[in-house]
Amino acid sequence: MSLTHDAAQPQPTRREKNAVASRSLEALRGFWCNTGGLYSTPTGQQTSRRGTTTLLARWVGAKYGQWVRISRSGVDLVRIALVASAALVSACAGGGNKNDGSDHPVMDLVPRPSPSTEDPSLAKRKYGAPEKAEMPRWAPASPTWAFPLLTDHGVRVDDGGQGNFLAPRSHGKHNGIDMLAEVGTPVIAMCNGKAKSDDRGGYGRIVQLVCPVPGSISGGDADLHVSIFYAHLSKTSIPKAWSRVKSGQALGLVGKTGNASSPRISAHLHIEMIVRASEDEALEETHSGVNPKAGAAANAFFDSLREGCLEPAHLTTQTDVRRERRVDPFLMMVCAGRAKPDITAAPGKLQGAQAKWSKFYKSPAFDVDRGPKPLAKSAEGDD
Numbered sequence: 568m569s570l571t572h573d574a575a576q577p578q579p580t581r582r583e584k585n586a587v588a589s590r591s592l593e594a595l596r597g598f599w600c601n602t603g604g605l606y607s608t609p610t611g612q613q614t615s616r617r618g619t620t621t622l623l624a625r626w627v628g629a630k631y632g633q634w635v636r637i638s639r640s641g642v643d644l645v646r647i648a649l650v651a652s653a654a655l656v657s658a659c660a661g662g663g664n665k666n667d668g669s670d671h672p673v674m675d676l677v678p679r680p681s682p683s684t685e686d687p688s689l690a691k692r693k694y695g696a697p698e699k700a701e702m703p704r705w706a707p708a709s710p711t712w713a714f715p716l717l718t719d720h721g722v723r724v725d726d727g728g729q730g731n732f733l734a735p736r737s738h739g740k741h742n743g744i745d746m747l748a749e750v751g752t753p754v755i756a757m758c759n760g761k762a763k764s765d766d767r768g769g770y771g772r773i774v775q776l777v778c779p780v781p782g783s784i785s786g787g788d789a790d791l792h793v794s795i796f797y798a799h800l801s802k803t804s805i806p807k808a809w810s811r812v813k814s815g816q817a818l819g820l821v822g823k824t825g826n827a828s829s830p831r832i833s834a835h836l837h838i839e840m841i842v843r844a845s846e847d848e849a850l851e852e853t854h855s856g857v858n859p860k861a862g863a864a865a866n867a868f869f870d871s872l873r874e875g876c877l878e879p880a881h882l883t884t885q886t887d888v889r890r891e892r893r894v895d896p897f898l899m900m901v902c903a904g905r906a907k908p909d910i911t912a913a914p915g916k917l918q919g920a921q922a923k924w925s926k927f928y929k930s931p932a933f934d935v936d937r938g939p940k941p942l943a944k945s946a947e948g949d950d
């Protein structure tokens with residue numbers, strides 16, 4: 568590269584760069600699509616994607632060295648090679664006429680600056696994914712919670728309604744999630760805490776469990792507690808007064824009590840979670856149908872949940888993550904949960920009511936249906 572030459576040259580315009588890239592593409596397409604695959608060199612030697620890109624860069628560099636001198640650096644050259652590679656992938660993979668690229672647009676081969684960080688209209692994509700190839704796998708840092716059922720059949724979706732968080736209901740919005748499960752399926756304490764049972768009208772037989780919010784998503788507020796509400800149970804072994812329970816302990820069995828007794832509603836566990844500032848507040852939480860307001864502590868919790876889990880996990884939901892101080896229970900299962908049972912086909916008459924988690928949640932960093940898997944050898948300690 569000739570710096571003295573460069574100093575006299577103006578920077579190439581985007582149009583000029585595009586013209587060079589276009590010529591490179593035209594020249595490359597001929598041999599590239601016909602050498603037995605994008606990941607073979609012209610001599611037939613297999614190479615990696617990285618190797619292919621390097622090869623392209625060298626080839627363009629040798630052919631269009633003049634432009635390298637103009638550009639003063641290899642950066643633009645590499646960008647051209649990358650864009651040309653991508654264009655060739657689509658040109659070859661498209662199955663069109665390999666010798667005639669006339670239908671292939673060669674405009675804007677030099678990418679415009681990415682708007683992703685500047686454009687405020689894209690702010691709502693704040694959990695949005697980088698490109699797949701760049702996305703590392705994600706799993707919670709210190710998972711402690713158990714899955715609330717011994718099986719996973721996903722979400723109830725049937726004539727009685729959709730079981731996802733904040734789904735429309737005659738009374739407003741669904742305050743929890745409906746986990747599809749056969750009557751008699753054991754229901755599990757998700758965490759160490761205090762539990763009591765009750766009979767609650769439309770909710771049927773319930774167990775309420777109060778636990779500390781795990782440190783990884785509590786934002787350092789050790790007083791934060793979550794009240795977990797398991798509804799429509801058929802049986803429970805938990806007394807009506809508060810007593811201590813251990814994570815993983817069976818609390819009862821899935822049933823069809825309360826308004827889940829309708830034949831239009833498939834058997835499920837209705838589970839909801841409310842975050843409160845202290846254990847005392849959580850023990851007083853009634854999970855009444857009205858929409859309880861969030862306090863400052865709950866608001867701070869949602870910031871921690873976002874920063875500590877939802878953003879690093881690139882986890883997005885079809886609805887809001889919260890309704891005042893109620894949190895979407897599936898998010899808590901992901902952000903605090905140990906490995907869950909694999910999702911399996913629902914048996915018998917539940918079959919038609921089964922929706923996968925991926926209908927409502929997305930992440931490019933883990934499989935939302937299978938749940939995040941430990942990245943390293945996990946400590947499966949019983950806490």
Ligand SMILES: [Zn+2]
Binds near residue numbers: 745
């Ligand atoms: Zn429900």
